[in-house]
Amino acid sequence: MLMQVVGCSHHGTSLAMRERLTFTPEQTREALDHWRRVFPGVEAVLLSTCNRVEIYAATERESTPTLDQIGKFLARFHGLAPAEVVEHLYQHNDEAAVQHLFSVAASLDSMVLGEPQILAQVKQAYQVATEQDNTGPLMHAVFQAALRVARRVASETNLHQRRVSVPSVAVADFARQIFERFDDKETLVIGAGEMAEETLRYLQEEGARRITVVNRNFPRAEELAGRWRGRALAWENLLPALTAADLVISTTGAEGAIVTADQFAAVASGRSARPLLILDLAVPRDFDPVIGDRPDVYLYSIDDLQEACQRNRSERDKELPAATHIIEQETARFMAEMYHRTIGPVIERLRLGWQKPKEEELQRLLNKLPQVDDHARDEIRRSFDRLVNKLLHPPLESLRDESRDGVPRGLLDALARLFQLKD
């Protein structure tokens, strides 16, 4: 087998260059069609995400396309100069390519270690290539193994357990630990920052339905409320809205606190001691930090959430050795299977090559011994079989031993010549 990956990623290529090389879903299909014409008989999968563009190529033939050829292919497709593209590309071959794919699928090579989207993106790239008829037995084997390995890493390590973005930590590590359900909770959004929108997205995934938006700019509040199927309130209604809220996301651009401790004391008297989660994502903070000292108020600033993210990142990093060990183990296993698959036909031909003379000699002997009964005939047949197996055992054992570390081309050639094995 010859397999390689050629591409660029966030590790060594700027975002500007990655943007120029990226493929939309339609372009991916088009590029794969084009690939079949340019490199007939070479299986390919094209993986294009915001952090990487990679072409995985494999063939049973003697050679795969070179880095320059693939660089030219990419450059031509995007209308760029080949030299401009090739200098950004890296290449991994055979075992290194397999290990790279396993690492990518398991999110060990991602910009955010353990981010879950990459597995779906790898799966999608493989599906598209299969639909476009660009995959064959090699790509099926390696991509199916990659998906299995990624699932194994996910189940045997805590790599994916910890959230590392502020909105996801706010929801998974704090909101969900306070509230059992969100469909009956009042969510109040103060301001209209990007982070608020992202947090709202996570909350809606958890079932949040009752959303109120308060903004100094009422049309802006209406716009955001319309997008999130909530209701907009004028700025004057902030304190009554706080009284009714269970969860607050605040991201105003105010220069100081918009809710002081005294103002909140008035709000608290109308809340009947209901718990309140406040995600104060504004800088400077929108809520007086003293408010967080109240027993039923859980107040988190952007710094608190970022600190939690950092802790989670450190926890993920601790999982890296275990995940890497799984990748190495699975790569070795996969390569051994592949090598074994390569020597399989030779073993088969060797066996068949010995089978014919054995049968001929056996038949000749049995013809000369007509007085031999069935039981003795079976014994003679078994004896011949054992003899052939014993004679074949040393070369086959050597072949298997040699194939653990790679395709033993020299030995295969020697066997083919010694035993005159033909395709």
Next chain:
Amino acid sequence: MFCGVSTICFSASYGVALALELSRLLFRSGGRAAVTLGFAGAGLVAHTAFLYNRALTEVGASLSSERDWYLVASWVLVVVYLHLAVLHPKTPFGLFLLPLVLGLIGTATFLAPSEPLAREPASRIWGAIHGISIVLATVSVLVGFVAGLMYLGQVRRLKHKRPSANRLRLPSLEWLRWTNSRAIILSTLMLGLGVLSGMVLNLINFRDKAERLSWNDPVVLSTWLLFFWLLAAVILSAVYRPARQGHKVAYLTLASFLFFVLMLAAGLLMDSRHWGRVERGNENRGTGSAPTRADFRPSSPGGRPC
């Protein structure tokens, strides 16, 4: 059929299940939840068989001894644990509930007398109501206690702004608060029913001119104390809104647990006639075996409820 089952069988199963729950704190494992449930389930089967055997072979009212009472309470607590473990497999309920289960079994084995009560048919129904309601009140108090502990642990984590621990993932505050308040209400209702049925039993004994239990008996007094405490907690929560705050409810359940321990201690350590005992020196204690007919020496024909 189940004669070979002893308390050691199911205690060991629950012990292994607890060890598996503890191992959550050390490492991650895919099949651990199923194995833990398997051990706890096997323990429950053995536990059930043991109680069934006791009910069949005991002289007098079935499962009426103090030892049986503890074993039945631990059985119900295991059912609650299995229910919660199936519904919330990622939450280590066993870490909190299984020690209580083992504590109840240990008390049953080493401290609680095993003489059953021989009740008259007229008082058997009331005796059963009395026993079952007190068992359910006990389990409610214990579940409330565990939920209270978890609540305070969760509040502490959230107030310290720490991300949730993967290995010790606690339920949400909302769920814990709901469980706490329901546990208090249920334990109050069950204990109220237990106290009421106990009074009826005592009146039946009075009518039948059997020996009555004194209202000053330590078990009776401590039960009343727990009942009034729970009743006050429920009324306080209903009338005074700040008392509904999660952490206050959690403290109420912790205090209820202390009253409950006091009640059990009164029954085990003080000179009480509640379980039909006259002299504590004659009790069949700590043997771990079911009493035989020869062992059975009823102190009076009627029950001695609180």
